[in-house]
Structures are given as C-alpha cells and as structure tokens.
Amino acid sequence: MRHRSSKRWLAWSYDHVPGFAAISETTYKFIARHRGLGSTFTQLLWGKDVRPPTYFWARRWFLRALGLIYLIAFASFGVQVEGLVGSNGVSPLNQFLPAVYERFGSTAYSLLPTLCWFDSSNSLLHFLCSGGVVLSLLLILGIAPALSLVVLFVFYLSLTIAGQTFLSFQWDILLLETGFLSIFFAPWRLWPGELMLWRGSGPLATTSPVSRAGLFLLKFLLFKLMLMSGVVKLTSGDDCWWNLTALDYHYWSQPLPTVFAWWADKRPEWFK
Known part of the structure; x- marks a missing residue:
C-alpha cells in the first residue's frame, strides 16, 4: 500500500x-x-472478478448512446425550427432577442448565452441543427469525442435559448447537463481506438484511462436527478404522490404521451 x-x-x-x-x-x-x-x-x-473496474465498455457505449440522443434531439428540432422560432414562425427569434436586449442591455448576453446573438436568421438555425446532426454521428462513431461534445453542448445550448418555451422541458436541461459533464468523461484524443465503432471489443494498449472525476460527476448527476425528482413531487402539495395514485392520471396527462401510454393506463392498479 x-x-x-x-x-x-x-x-x-x-x-x-x-x-x-x-x-x-x-x-x-x-x-x-x-x-x-x-x-x-x-x-x-x-462478483467473481475483484479487479478494479476500468469502465472502458461503459464509456464506450455511454458516449454512443449520448450521441444517439443528441442526434434525435437535433434532427427532431431541425424539422420544426423554422416553423417554431424562424423569421415567420410562432415565436420569431429575430424579435425575441432584440426585445430581451432592449430590456436587459448587455447583460442579456450572459443571461441567454447563444450563438444566435451573432445571427438570428433561419440559415443559422438550420446550420446549428445540421451541424449537431453531423457532430452526433461523429460521437457515435467515436471520432474526436471530447471535441465533438464541446461543440454539441455549445450548439444545443444555443438552440435551447433560441427555442424559448419549445425547448424548456426537463429533458432539454438534462441533456445539456449530461453533455457538459461528458466532456470530462470522454477521451481527449482525435482517434481513440477504444471508441471506434469498427474496432474490436478487446482492450487496446493505447486505451485512454477513464476519468474518475468525470465518472463521479455523471453518477452524481444521476443521483441528483433521482433525488430531486422525488423531492419536488413529495413537496408539491399534491396528495396523489403520497397516496401513490399519481399514475392513475399520469399516462393520459403527461406531455407528449407515447403510443404505450394508453396501454399502460388501462393496466390494473397493482401494475401501476
């Protein structure tokens, strides 16, 4: 020792x-x-193997999964961006940002950090979405993962500000938090062989060690998510959380319900 x-x-x-x-x-x-x-x-x-875990496989598949989530987020917003916040959209960005600047002055830049301060045109909005799709694919393929994550975070942060109320859901904030902390979890190499999609599954001699700080931060984020999700419900004053009846209403009142919501709502009480 x-x-x-x-x-x-x-x-x-x-x-x-x-x-x-x-x-x-x-x-x-x-x-x-x-x-x-x-x-x-x-x-x-x-378990039977008492060697300290390396987390190489966990990092490999976690970053790919994160890249896939980023891909879905950018692609899904890309097909809606012009109609939602474009120049002729529901809430035009080129009217929103000047109004914010008029009220807050130069502090608006720090209050709402977005690349759209430089250009709020439809072209930049599409560029951010398309660029996010490309960078997400690079992350999935394991090419320059840390650098891709940095730019992905900047692009998605810019879009969440530009998206206003349309990108203010909890999962948008969670994606930003996860994406930011993953910068410290990913290997800072251009071609990390252990993340390449076409490389074998065995460990490589050049494998970058997993950052323990980055791993801890991601675990702490998961802990915070689970803890605060419970705290905010139990302190909301709604009796359904204490009576364990919230799922009697959740499946048909949740935002953006899936096709499985109807099926889940019809299940017996013990299932819920």
Missing part, C-alpha cells in the same frame, strides 16, 4: 492513528480464519 498513491493513507493510518493497527490485525486474522465466508461476501459485493 505504501507504493500506491491511492492507498498510502491506509499505510499512514496504520503507523500513526491509535488503534488502527490493532483493528487491522484483528480483522485480517478473522478473515484469514474464515476465508470461505470472506470469499462469499466478496463475491456478493464485487
């Missing part, structure tokens, strides 16, 4: 913390006498 930087605190504690050495020795003796029991607990907690 003295030779591993991540474990040196254990060696230091063994030498300097009162009682730490005695507890360590007692624990080791107990495990040595009951190796079968220790092995059982080890397999329950970590």
Whole structure:
C-alpha cells in the first residue's frame, strides 16, 4: 500500500492513528480464519472478478448512446425550427432577442448565452441543427469525442435559448447537463481506438484511462436527478404522490404521451 498513491493513507493510518493497527490485525486474522465466508461476501459485493473496474465498455457505449440522443434531439428540432422560432414562425427569434436586449442591455448576453446573438436568421438555425446532426454521428462513431461534445453542448445550448418555451422541458436541461459533464468523461484524443465503432471489443494498449472525476460527476448527476425528482413531487402539495395514485392520471396527462401510454393506463392498479 505504501507504493500506491491511492492507498498510502491506509499505510499512514496504520503507523500513526491509535488503534488502527490493532483493528487491522484483528480483522485480517478473522478473515484469514474464515476465508470461505470472506470469499462469499466478496463475491456478493464485487462478483467473481475483484479487479478494479476500468469502465472502458461503459464509456464506450455511454458516449454512443449520448450521441444517439443528441442526434434525435437535433434532427427532431431541425424539422420544426423554422416553423417554431424562424423569421415567420410562432415565436420569431429575430424579435425575441432584440426585445430581451432592449430590456436587459448587455447583460442579456450572459443571461441567454447563444450563438444566435451573432445571427438570428433561419440559415443559422438550420446550420446549428445540421451541424449537431453531423457532430452526433461523429460521437457515435467515436471520432474526436471530447471535441465533438464541446461543440454539441455549445450548439444545443444555443438552440435551447433560441427555442424559448419549445425547448424548456426537463429533458432539454438534462441533456445539456449530461453533455457538459461528458466532456470530462470522454477521451481527449482525435482517434481513440477504444471508441471506434469498427474496432474490436478487446482492450487496446493505447486505451485512454477513464476519468474518475468525470465518472463521479455523471453518477452524481444521476443521483441528483433521482433525488430531486422525488423531492419536488413529495413537496408539491399534491396528495396523489403520497397516496401513490399519481399514475392513475399520469399516462393520459403527461406531455407528449407515447403510443404505450394508453396501454399502460388501462393496466390494473397493482401494475401501476
């Protein structure tokens, strides 16, 4: 442990913390006498392979899945963008941004960060959507993943501001958060072989190590999402969340219900 930087605190504690050495020795003796029991607990907690996880496969498929989600987001908005926020759309961007600037002045640039401040024409809106589609494909293919994620974040942030109320859903914000944190999770290489779609599944000698900080941030984002999703419901004052009856209404009142919503709504109470 003295030779591993991540474990040196254990060696230091063994030498300097009162009682730490005695507890360590007692624990080791107990495990040595009951190796079968220790092995059982080890397999329950970590499985048969106790080597530290590398997360190479997780990173590979997570980034591809994120690229696919980005692709769907950009492509689906691209076919609607002109009708929603185009110059002749429902809420024209070229009228919205000047109105914001007139009210807030130069602080509007930081309040609503978007590339559309430079140009709010239909051409730029289509460029952002088309560029997002291309970059999403690059991410799926594993080409320049970190750089692609940076530009994808900038493009989608620009579109969420330009999209106004049409891109203010929770999943739009979640995609921005996930996309931003994934920048620190992706390898900063132009051609990372471990992410290439056409490369084999085995580990490569040139595989970039997975950022533990990036991994932690993504796990924390998932934790925050689950925690706050529950907190906001239980503190909303609506009794249906405490009575566990919310799903009696959710399937036919949710925004953008899918074709499965009708089927799910007709299921018995125990299923919901």
